[in-house]
Amino acid sequence: MHKFDDQASKILLKVLSHTIERLSMDPPTLDYPKSVDFFEKNAPSLITEAGNSIDKVFDQYKNTIEQSIISADSPRNLSFIPAAPTKASMIFDLVVSAGSLNGVSWIEGSGAVWVENQVIRWIADLVGFPEDAGGCFVAGGTNGNLSSLVVAREKHRKKYKDHSKRLAIICSDQTHSSVKSTAKVMDCDVIVVPTNDSFQLTRESIENELKVHSKKYKELDIFAIVATAGTTNLGVIDDISGISKYAKRNKIWLHVDGAYGGAGLLSEKVKDLFSGIEYADSFIVDPHKWFFAPFDCAAVIYRNKHLAAEVHSQQASYLDILHDEEAGDNPSDYAFHLTRRARGLPMWFSLSVYGVDAYRQAVESSLDIAKYAADEIKKSSYLTLLIEPSLSVVAFERDNWGWEEYKNWSTEQLKKQVCFVVPSLVRGKPVFRFAFLNPETSKEIVDEILLSLE
Amino acid sequence: MHKFDDQASKILLKVLSHTIERLSMDPPTLDYPKSVDFFEKNAPSLITEAGNSIDKVFDQYKNTIEQSIISADSPRNLSFIPAAPTKASMIFDLVVSAGSLNGVSWIEGSGAVWVENQVIRWIADLVGFPEDAGGCFVAGGTNGNLSSLVVAREKHRKKYKDHSKRLAIICSDQTHSSVKSTAKVMDCDVIVVPTNDSFQLTRESIENELKVHSKKYKELDIFAIVATAGTTNLGVIDDISGISKYAKRNKIWLHVDGAYGGAGLLSEKVKDLFSGIEYADSFIVDPHKWFFAPFDCAAVIYRNKHLAAEVHSQQASYLDILHDEEAGDNPSDYAFHLTRRARGLPMWFSLSVYGVDAYRQAVESSLDIAKYAADEIKKSSYLTLLIEPSLSVVAFERDNWGWEEYKNWSTEQLKKQVCFVVPSLVRGKPVFRFAFLNPETSKEIVDEILLSLE
Known part of the structure; x- marks a missing residue:
């Protein structure tokens, strides 16, 4: 064999x-x-x-x-958050496979770590993180959220040794499901703050929630806020600027989940919406989403990477050798994992070949097609746009349809290979949502789908 | 692009x-x-x-x-636990890369899930798990240990609602570092039980530890024991039979970490050492180790898969559609993750082509070479074998050498491309360890390495 x-x-x-x-x-x-x-x-x-x-x-x-x-x-896959790896990244993934390339530690995979870190630094610069920032590529956003929030808790615990209160994370009713799973794993509570009319978490909504339910939350020890830069369901960016001020004032860790939306930082068209992100303590983005890398590749980056290494570095006699003083970074020190495929390499190769400008254009093409779809939906007599898209998710209702009709249409279109668009629920109402991130999804495809909804 | x-x-x-x-x-x-x-x-x-x-x-x-x-x-890589993917598995990994194959849910990746589940079932049969057993492939053993222990805790919590005590996991001083990291993430305590002279965790050592330190542990609520089937440092299998009886009697979840050693279940030569494993509540094995799959691929399997799905299934309006009653298993329901590359496929392809017998022979070839190395070490005048190998890890001392000499030799051999063998520590003493799992590691290579130690 x-x-x-x-x-x-x-x-x-x-x-x-x-x-x-x-x-x-x-x-x-x-x-x-x-x-x-x-x-x-x-x-x-x-x-x-x-x-x-x-x-x-x-x-x-x-x-x-x-x-x-x-x-x-497929450019006809608009469900959940799909994927649209570049040809170069998919092809270079073959190199990772053919070599079973190991990205655990500097000793074992120095070359892989070196080029992965160039991409980590490039993302850190987009966010506006300082020189001490760093992190690694992990298998998915769920792992990235967990890794960040554990660092947040350990930092908090070191400072405030009060064990009488339950620890808690603040997030919104639009936060990704993995944050609740993370809280369950960490055995801490979640304060779910209702979003405003624009489906945003804001400083005001946090302050209001804590005030209204002050009795309920008095017994909790809040150590982190999760702001989302591009919600999965609607592509909305929270009021990071306001939240970051609140977090700083109250000495709470700010984690920004940009799993899907973080790539929007590349575009001047929407960059302002992320304002305040430079004050975050940790950040994740999934390159396997809107940064066009193959599965499964998430980046977790900390403002201060040393805090993460203190927490995640696994200790064992047979691992001592990994922490040799002459060595560079160990990806295993920056997240909850040890063995890892060198999953950042396909993005490194693709980004180095095509260049940043091509990535920017690809991201902007999704913004454009989302705008086009939203405009067509507004013009239509049988569809109602839910909100103006901030990024590249477009949610809308098919007038006079119930859940069953949404579902049947979805199944039928998939059978006919027209599109993969599944219904979702927003505040209890069924909606359709298009998640655009494949530059090959054309206006013609959008027209075809909208027409089939008539 | x-x-x-x-x-x-x-x-x-x-x-x-x-x-x-x-x-x-x-x-x-x-x-x-x-x-x-x-x-x-x-x-x-x-x-x-x-x-x-x-x-x-x-x-x-x-x-x-x-x-x-x-x-x-490389057959000259004997450090940590190396990897030895079969040619078929490495080559089929290209298919996963070229298709960016999605293994999140039944709806998205039914074909991938179907064949992955054949491998999961095959492993479950090796363990001796019942029909209701199930699980999925995750990115590594660390994630598998976490996923299992969170299910253990949630089951325990449902039954015993005592929040006044800190939760705790029992493991041994030879347990893999990821278990301690897991406990930190889960915010629970670890009771580290000293192993016996054979470096095993036993029922007696657990009972003794709890008795000797009864006051210290009285305030803890023990919900899980982690037994190791093949420790990383020495390849030792705990007394799973005794521990499983203790766990059953005390209604504690038994998790078996077979990340490296679990593949030994294939060989009649060592199968008896695993006796009692059939009573475990959860089990992990890393196919990227001794089951010859490429990075990164761990399997987590629960005796009762439904318990895991209750805990790990992520809830969100846009994910409701994944839990359609006609669909099959969702790998995302069985572990702490959502997006995942269909990482079980290379093993499915390789196992289906080469057959179980070829896998058995490959595993046994590592047992044989370990036995050969141990015998040669015993014959040598300058080396001392630490213990008889149970599986395929061989640890030994170079007489009269200190840590610096161990390290210098290691660096020199790597530079000369003779081998990658790093020193480790066992109970404070420096040792060398060979982790054999590549069938291409020949007696000649072993002889060459041992000679260079003279």
Whole structure:
């Protein structure tokens, strides 16, 4: 299994031709899910004592498995937050795979860490973080949020040793679900602050919530606020400027979750909306979203990276050697993880080849198509726009439809391969939402989808 | 950036030829870390507004970056726990990269989830778990340990609502560092039980520790025991049978960390050492270690998968659609994560092609080479074996050497590309340890390394 023998070379040939086919598919087909029944009949397990021919296994993949995975990078995929890796980043991901490139520590993967850190620094500069800022790439935003909030808590604990109160995080009713999961994991409470009419968390809404329920919250020890720079459901950026002042005044850690929206920092068109982000204590952005990297790649960056290393550095006799004084950064010191694929490399390669300006244009093309879609929805006689888009998420109602009609339309369009657009709920009402981030999503595709909603 | 244009096709050609070269390298070169100074001089950042030629960026990768990443899959890499992905798994990882294959949910990635679940079931069968067992692939053992222990705590909390005591996990002084990190994240305590002369955690050692320090531990609410099936430092398997009886009697969750050693379940030669594992409540194994998958791939499996889904399923209006009653499993429901690369596919492909027997033989070849190394060390006049290896880690002392001599030898051998073997500490004493899991690590390589220690 470990020799590059005839069998390996046969597998390689098969996979290379498939790889070329998949990467040159322009655009990739959307595809759609199959049922458990379907797979039971058509894709029985091939895990046997003796193994199977390469053709048999590969054919099962080609004929039943591959087509049952929705292409995250299809320009017709506008659900959740899709993905739109650049060709260079997808291709360079092959290099990471072929070398099983290790990004745990400086000793093991110095070259990988070196170039990953160039991208981390580039993002830190976009945010406006100082020289001491740093971090690493992790497998997803959930891990990034956890890693940041644990550092926040440990810093808080060091200063205020009051164990009589439950610890708590402030976030909004639009904050990503992973923050609540994080609080559960950390065994702390969440103060969910209602957002304003623009679905924003603001300084005023925080102050108001704490005042109105002052009795309820008196027993809590608040150590962090999570502001969102681009909510998942509506693409709204919280009032980071106001919140950062509140956080500073009250000595509370400010974490900014820019998993989806953080890439907007690249565009002068919307950069002002992020004002105040330079005062955050920690920040995450998922390059596998709007920074066009392949799955799974999130960046977590701390204003002061040393605080993170104090918390996350795993201690063991066999790891002592990692902390040699001559070595550079260990990505394992900056988040809750140890082993890691060098997942930042595809973005490094792509960004270095295409350049920042091309990234800026790609981000702005999503802003433009969102504006176009919003305008068309406003013109339509059967659709109602929910709010003007801030970034590239557009939410709207189909007049006179209930949840079932939303769902049926969604299923039908996916079957017809027109689009992958699932209904969502906003304040209890069903809505459709388009999450644009693929520069290949054209006006024609938007027109086609809107027409099918008539 | 998103079109498959001439530029993309030029990148693809360059990368494909590199991929073929890397995958057919037999064996891969070991390589070694460089200093920050070296990179500052030789690999300045190429992230610019306008971007760079493909050749310039790729040449930087080839000439300075690639050689500065130690090959985890070199047969001369015996440090930490290395990696030895099969050729089929490394090659199939290209398919995951080329498709940016999404493994978040059934709806988005049904085909990927279907075949990943075949591997999860295969592992569950090895452990001896019942039909209701299930789980998913996560980015690493650290995430798997966290995900399991959070489920343990939530189950405990539901039953015993005593908030006056601090929660605590029992583990041993040989438990992996990630368990302590996990406890910190979860904000609970760790009771570190000293291991016996064989470096094992046993039922007796737990009972003894709790008795001796009964006053100190009275204020703690113990909800989980972590037993290790193959410690990182010495490859020792705890007395799982005794511990499982203790856990059952005291209604404490038993989590077995088989990150490295779990693959040993495949071999009849050592299977008995795992006895009792079938009673565990949760189990992890890292296929990127001894199950020959590429980075980064850990499997977390629960005896009762429904308990995990109750805890980890992220709730949000835009995610409701994932929990459609007709859909199959969502990997995002079984661990602390949401977005994920379909990281189980390379193992599925490789296992289906080569078959279980080939995996068994590969695991046993590591047991054999460990036995060979241990015997040679015993015969040697300048080395002392620490303990008989249980699995495939061999630890030993170089007589009359201090830490500096251990370190200098290690650095020198890496420079000479003989091996990557770093010193470790066991109960305060410096040791060398070989972690064998690459079937290509030959007796000749072992002889060469041992001779250089004379």
